[in-house]
Structures are given as structure tokens and as C-alpha cells.
Amino acid sequence: MNQAWTRSLPRVAPRPRRRPGRRERWDPSRRFRPSRPALDTRRSILILGGLGRGSTECRAVRGGVRIEGTLPLRGEGMRAEQFAELTRSFSQADVDAFGALAGDMNPVHFPTEPSDAPEPRLDGERRSDRGTPIVHGILLSSVFSTIFGTLVPGCLYRGQSLRFRRPVHVDEEVRGRVVVTKLRRVDRRGGDGGVLCSCDTTIAKIDNQQGTDDEGDGFVLCVSGEAQVWLPGATVGDE
Numbered sequence: 001m002n003q004a005w006t007r008s009l010p011r012v013a014p015r016p017r018r019r020p021g022r023r024e025r026w027d028p029s030r031r032f033r034p035s036r037p038a039l040d041t042r043r044s045i046l047i048l049g050g051l052g053r054g055s056t057e058c059r060a061v062r063g064g065v066r067i068e069g070t071l072p073l074r075g076e077g078m079r080a081e082q083f084a085e086l087t088r089s090f091s092q093a094d095v096d097a098f099g100a101l102a103g104d105m106n107p108v109h110f111p112t113e114p115s116d117a118p119e120p121r122l123d124g125e126r127r128s129d130r131g132t133p134i135v136h137g138i139l140l141s142s143v144f145s146t147i148f149g150t151l152v153p154g155c156l157y158r159g160q161s162l163r164f165r166r167p168v169h170v171d172e173e174v175r176g177r178v179v180v181t182k183l184r185r186v187d188r189r190g191g192d193g194g195v196l197c198s199c200d201t202t203i204a205k206i207d208n209q210q211g212t213d214d215e216g217d218g219f220v221l222c223v224s225g226e227a228q229v230w231l232p233g234a235t236v237g238d239e
Contacts, residue, residue, distance in 0.1 A: 075234025
């Protein structure tokens with residue numbers, strides 16, 4: 001080979017070999033990839049039915065909680081009188097954990113020895129099972145935020161009123177329901193608007209006593225109230 005020709009070739013520095021155990025130098029031009037993928041809330045919800053715009057039925061399961069109703073996923077195409085509900089029970093372990101976290105160690109929430117003392121009454125109803133602990137009222141009301149937080153990730157609570165009508169005991173099955181009563185579209189600068197949703201919130205349990213079925217479907221009302229929730233990115237009607 002001609003030696004003069006080879007001298008005109010550009011010199012290419014040899015690629016350094018990576019030593020075992022040596023960390024690569026960080027290059028700001030490379031895209032950062034976290035070791036753990038970010039949680040995609042849409043994939044973390046198992047969709048069992050239509051949840052899109054104009055849907056008539058929604059079913060979602062997340063964390064073992066099943067939510068049904070007509071409230072659309074991500075709040076796309078919301079209308080008055082849409083609803084969503086879930087059915088679950090609270091175990092003694094749930095009550096113990098909440099009591100320890102909140103610091104509410106009221107004896108009515110924990111197992112005690114049987115006593116001949118009169119049992120407390122709420123709205124004229126006697127405790128159904130002697131010695132059965134009562135679930136914290138605030139723990140019960142968490143079903144409302146569970147519904148909104150599952151169907152519309154990123155939502156923010158603006159207010160909640162509660163009236164406790166009957167006690168709910170440990171391991172009793174309850175049904176939490178939200179019904180949309182009023183919607184107000186709010187547009188913000190930057191295109192990050194949403195919907196301010198007002199709704200009725202109720203918790204009912206299975207009727208174990210004759211003549212107390214005030215829900216008309218085998219359930220008795222235990223908790224009632226109203227809520228206001230901010231739903232970012234939601235739309236009203238056919239927007």
C-alpha cells in the first residue's frame with residue numbers, strides 16, 4: 001500500500017475497552033430511563049366493560065375493588081345522574097390499621113369482653129351483634145375517594161359532608177355510591193381545565209331487620225352526604 005496515501009487517512013481513536021465493574025460516565029444527551037417504569041394508571045385498572053364517551057355501563061377493578069356504574073373513565077362525557085358504586089367490607093385488620101395510623105383507639109372499634117351494659121343506639125337502632133366492633137366513620141367514607149381516584153386519576157377533593165345514620169360493624173358488607181348532581185366546566189390558562197363535580201354520596205348495608213329497608217333494594221342507609229370533586233381533563237356532555 002502506498003505510504004503517502006495511508007498518511008492522508010483521518011486518524012480514528014481506538015474505542016476504549018470498558019473495564020469490569022467500571023460505571024459509564026453520564027451523558028446528558030442520552031434520554032434518562034428510570035430503573036422502574038412509571039405507573040400507568042390506565043393499565044393498572046382492569047376494564048370489564050365500556051368506559052368511553054357515551055357509555056352506558058362501566059366496570060373497573062383495581063386492587064381487588066370492583067367498581068360499577070355509568071360514570072365514565074377519566075370523566076370523558078360526564079352528565080348529571082351518572083353514578084358509580086362499589087361493594088366491600090372492612091375487616092378487623094383494616095380497622096386496627098386505621099386506628100393505629102389515626103390514633104383513634106376508641107374501644108367501640110376494637111373487640112371487647114361481653115358486657116351486660118346497655119348497647120349504644122344510633123337513630124333508634126340497636127347494635128346488631130353484641131361485642132362486634134364498629135368501623136370508623138372516616139374509614140367508611142374512604143369508599144368515595146376510592147371511586148373517584150380509580151375512575152378519574154388525578155382528581156382532587158374540594159369538600160365532603162357526612163351524616164352517620166346507622167353503625168357499620170366489622171365484616172359487614174356495604175355499598176358505597178356516588179351520584180352526579182351538578183357539573184361545571186372550568187377552563188384554565190394553558191389548557192389544563194376540567195370539571196367541578198357535585199354529587200350525592202351514600203353508604204348502605206344489607207338489611208338484616210324487617211321493615212328497615214329505606215333504600216328499596218334490600219339495603220339500609222348508613223351514611224349520607226354531599227361531595228365536591230375537581231376532575232382534571234374531564235368533559236361535560238358531548239364536548
